[in-house]
Amino acid sequence: MRWEDREESSNVDDRRGSKGSSSGGMRGMPSMGTLMFLWPVVQRLLKTKFGWAIIGIGAVAYFSGFNPLSMMTGENTSSTVNQEADDRQKRFISTVLADTENVWGPIFKQHGAKYQEPKMVLYRGSTTSGCGHASAQMGPFYCPADQKIYIDLGFFDELASKHNASGDFAQAYVLAHEVGHHIQNMEGTLSKVQQMKQQARGSKDVNQLQVRVELQADCYAGVWAHHAHKRFNILEQGDVEEALRAASAIGDDTLQKQAQGYVVPDAFTHGSAEQRVTWFRKGIKSGDIATCNTGL
Numbered sequence: 001m002r003w004e005d006r007e008e009s010s011n012v013d014d015r016r017g018s019k020g021s022s023s024g025g026m027r028g029m030p031s032m033g034t035l036m037f038l039w040p041v042v043q044r045l046l047k048t049k050f051g052w053a054i055i056g057i058g059a060v061a062y063f064s065g066f067n068p069l070s071m072m073t074g075e076n077t078s079s080t081v082n083q084e085a086d087d088r089q090k091r092f093i094s095t096v097l098a099d100t101e102n103v104w105g106p107i108f109k110q111h112g113a114k115y116q117e118p119k120m121v122l123y124r125g126s127t128t129s130g131c132g133h134a135s136a137q138m139g140p141f142y143c144p145a146d147q148k149i150y151i152d153l154g155f156f157d158e159l160a161s162k163h164n165a166s167g168d169f170a171q172a173y174v175l176a177h178e179v180g181h182h183i184q185n186m187e188g189t190l191s192k193v194q195q196m197k198q199q200a201r202g203s204k205d206v207n208q209l210q211v212r213v214e215l216q217a218d219c220y221a222g223v224w225a226h227h228a229h230k231r232f233n234i235l236e237q238g239d240v241e242e243a244l245r246a247a248s249a250i251g252d253d254t255l256q257k258q259a260q261g262y263v264v265p266d267a268f269t270h271g272s273a274e275q276r277v278t279w280f281r282k283g284i285k286s287g288d289i290a291t292c293n294t295g296l
Contacts (some may be wrong), residue, residue, distance in 0.1 A: 001169045002234050009097035014090060015123040016153070018159070089153050090122060096172045099234070100179045111168040118182040119148040120175075140174055142181035144190050163249035167242035169235070173280070174246065175295045176224045180217030189213070189296055204266045211252075212294040214270040214280040218247060219292035222283020230287070240284065247280050248273035 046052065101117050108115035112136040121127065130146030141150045151174075159174070160166035184190050193209050200206045225243070229235045248254060251273030253263045270276070282291050 001167075001236060001239050002232070003092055003095045003099075003168070006095050006232070007098045008091060009095040009101060009103075009117075009120070011096050011097065011101070011117050011119045011232060012090075013119055013121045013148070015121060015127050016086065016090070017124075031131060058175070085154070086124075086153060089156065092168060092177060093122070093151065093153075093171065096175050096177075099228045099232060100176060100224055101173075103224050103231065104179070104183065107223075107227070111283060113186075116147070116186060118142070118179065119146075121148050122152045123150070123152055124154055125152070136233055140178050142178045142185070144181075144185045147182060147185065149175070149182065151175065151178075159249070160244060163246070164250040165242070165246040165249040167239070167245075170242040170246035171226070171238035173243035176221035177214075177217045179224065180220030181213075183220055184213065184216065189216070207267060208268050209296075210269045211271045211275075212296050215275055216292050216294045218271070218276050219279040219283040220289065222280040222285070223287055223289055223292065225284045226287030243280060244277050251276050 097120050101115070105115045105117075121129070121134075123134070124136070126133065127132065127150070129143045129148065129150050131141075131143035134141070134150045136152040136153075136154050138150075138152075139155050142149050155174075156171050159170060179262075182192070190213070193213055196209055197206045200209065223244075225235070225240075240266065250270065252268040252270050253272045256263045256267070265272075271279075279292070279294070
């Protein structure tokens with residue numbers, strides 16, 4: 001996907017490393033191997049006032065974010081690389097969010113409405129949301145209560161390693177799907193469906209309603225991709241296949257087979273792999289939200 005050197009959205013709440021994220025806060029203690037390696041040096045330093053001063057300065061530096069031990073052990077090299085990769089990930093997903101804003105704004109204007117841009121919260125580990133506690137296990141989600149999209153960046157690592165759905169456009173599809181839920185919230189679809197769920201006869205009917213919600217969001221993601229490519233020429237060879245592979249990988253039947261070895265259609269909440277692929281294709285082919293009618 002072509003995204004470098006383009007506009008990033010300002011609607012980003014970056015909580016990586018913040019007190020609101022369980023992965024944030026101060027650095028942890030050095031590893032046991034590092035302590036054993038340094039203990040003879042520390043013993044000598046403890047015998048003099050100057051040595052105590054060096055230890056104090058080193059401790060302040062360490063818990064302020066700089067690892068002075070890396071100069072002797074090389075321990076910090078990998079974390080520096082990971083931070084650079086994490087920052088690049090943040091820039092990428094912020095650029096995709098800007099693309100969604102630049103696409104949906106004009107579409108809403110054509111229909112005589114104003115697009116209200118959602119906020120995107122980036123975190124690692126856990127954080128708080130208007131819909132309650134957010135954790136990595138939940139995956140990306142949209143919270144109607146505060147109109148924010150919550151994304152633990154670790155989900156994209158899992159998407160590639162556990163679901164064989166790597167690639168930047170696979171990640172863009174995930175965000176575009178969550179933006180689709182924001183659009184449903186603006187349209188009143190989510191509140192309408194919530195009322196329908198309360199009148200449903202059982203969990204099977206409730207699940208079927210939720211599947212329709214998710215498939216429409218997949219279609220909206222396709223509509224976004226259609227217009228984003230038309231406007232910014234974002235798609236490269238293999239990008240659409242990345243998104244389709246991601247849609248298939250997180251289909252209910254695929255996930256159920258992986259988890260329990262068999263499929264229970266009545267328990268679907270997001271749609272089968274085939275359904276998710278089909279509705280994304282509809283959106284990206286037509287670029288028309290009218291084709292995203294899943295019966296809601």
